[in-house]
Amino acid sequence: xxxxxxxxxxxxxxxxxxxxxxxxxxxLDYDLALLFQPMLMLGITVGVSLSVVFPYWLITVLIIILxxxxxxxxxxxxxxxxxxxxxxxxxxxxxxxxxVNSRGELLIDTNFEPLIPKEEKSKWAVFxxxxxxxxxxxxxxxWFCFLLLQVIKNDVSVCGTAYWMIFCLQLPxxxxxxxxxxxxxxxxxxxxxxxxxxxxxxxxxxxxxxLNIAFCALSGILGGTVGGLLGSGGGxxxxxxxxxxxxxxxxxxxxxxxVMMFSSSxxxxxxxxxxxxxxxxxxxxxxxxxxxxxxxxxxxxKIVAFLGRASIIVFILSGVIFASALTMGVIGTEKSIxxxxxxxxxxxxxxxxxx
Numbered sequence: 562x563x564x565x566x567x568x569x570x571x572x573x574x575x576x577x578x579x580x581x582x583x584x585x586x587x588x589l590d591y592d593l594a595l596l597f598q599p600m601l602m603l604g605i606t607v608g609v610s611l612s613v614v615f616p617y618w619l620i621t622v623l624i625i626i627l628x629x630x631x632x633x634x635x636x637x638x639x640x641x642x643x644x645x646x647x648x649x650x651x652x653x654x655x656x657x658x659x660x661v662n663s664r665g666e667l668l669i670d671t672n673f674e675p676l677i678p679k680e681e682k683s684k685w686a687v688f689x690x691x692x693x694x695x696x697x698x699x700x701x702x703x704w705f706c707f708l709l710l711q712v713i714k715n716d717v718s719v720c721g722t723a724y725w726m727i728f729c730l731q732l733p734x735x736x737x738x739x740x741x742x743x744x745x746x747x748x749x750x751x752x753x754x755x756x757x758x759x760x761x762x763x764x765x766x767x768x769x770x771x772l773n774i775a776f777c778a779l780s781g782i783l784g785g786t787v788g789g790l791l792g793s794g795g796g797x798x799x800x801x802x803x804x805x806x807x808x809x810x811x812x813x814x815x816x817x818x819x820v821m822m823f824s825s826s827x828x829x830x831x832x833x834x835x836x837x838x839x840x841x842x843x844x845x846x847x848x849x850x851x852x853x854x855x856x857x858x859x860x861x862x863k864i865v866a867f868l869g870r871a872s873i874i875v876f877i878l879s880g881v882i883f884a885s886a887l888t889m890g891v892i893g894t895e896k897s898i899x900x901x902x903x904x905x906x907x908x909x910x911x912x913x914x915x916x
């Protein structure tokens with residue numbers, strides 16, 4: 562959770578200086594960010610509240626099941642992308658061979674200068690292109706509303722009338738932003754479909770039907786709930802989910818970490834309000850995550866550029882999730898066994914007494 566908040570902030574800053582690999586658009590998909598962020602944060606608040614209720618052994622089991630399933634699906638997507646990239650590379654190689662005769666002479670000179678040379682954008686120009694101030698303002702307002710509600714809720718009696726009223730106020734905030742973005746995507750999809758336009762509305766390649774929109778809402782809430790419950794901020798859920806709906810790896814990675822910056826920071830505040838936030842340990846993890854974020858972004862992009870395969874990002878994501886499942890599973894199992902030997906309580910705690 563703490564590492565996610567700081568690492569995602571570093572990664573977002575790095576991603577803002579990186580151009581879109583294909584189009585002249587921001588590398589952050591603000592449409593998907595506005596669609597998933599409210600539901601993810603709504604789930605986060607529920608998950609954090611349940612994290613002090615659920616027994617440790619159950620959280621460990623959920624970690625293993627969720628991470629193993631997500632890792633397997635991500636690995637499958639990575640292998641499919643690798644096959645597609647291999648096919649495209651072979652097609653390009655065949656076309657190049659067709660331009661050379663039996664003596665190795667070039668039949669057509671393909672090394673020509675374009676009439677209008679492509680302008681290389683500076684880092685500042687890319688940074689400005691990647692920023693959409695209007696959308697950013699909406700995202701920060703939603704984050705601030707959730708944050709304000711958590712602070713106010715912390716000052717009222719747990720499980721009282723005011724507590725539940727404040728808790729329920731999160732729903733219209735989340736549904737208002739999600740509903741506006743969902744209606745916008747649906748109307749644009751219907752408009753383009755009516756004229757036979759197959760161009761994608763945003764980076765996702767799915768059809769924006771009511772069923773798919775409902776699936777995104779449910780996935781966002783479940784991902785946030787699990788993220789708050791496990792302290793992961795929902796990043797391990799949103800990244801593979803974006804890949805599943807057809808977002809290319811570079812944009813999926815940038816958008817997921819961008820949204821995770823909001824959800825993880827909200828988790829940090831909520832756990833702090835629950836007095837489950839060790840400050841020295843948090844500072845240590847923050848330093849480690851900032852360093853890891855810079856190094857990871859730098860080396861992964863170098864590898865992708867060298868190999869010319871974006872599927873490397875998905876393979877790395879799958880490997881990290883799998884390693885997390887093994888590590889957290891082993892640690893959780895050991896701690897659960899220790900609790901059994903010490904005859905500690907292993908059941909559910911009361912919701913109102915544990916907040």
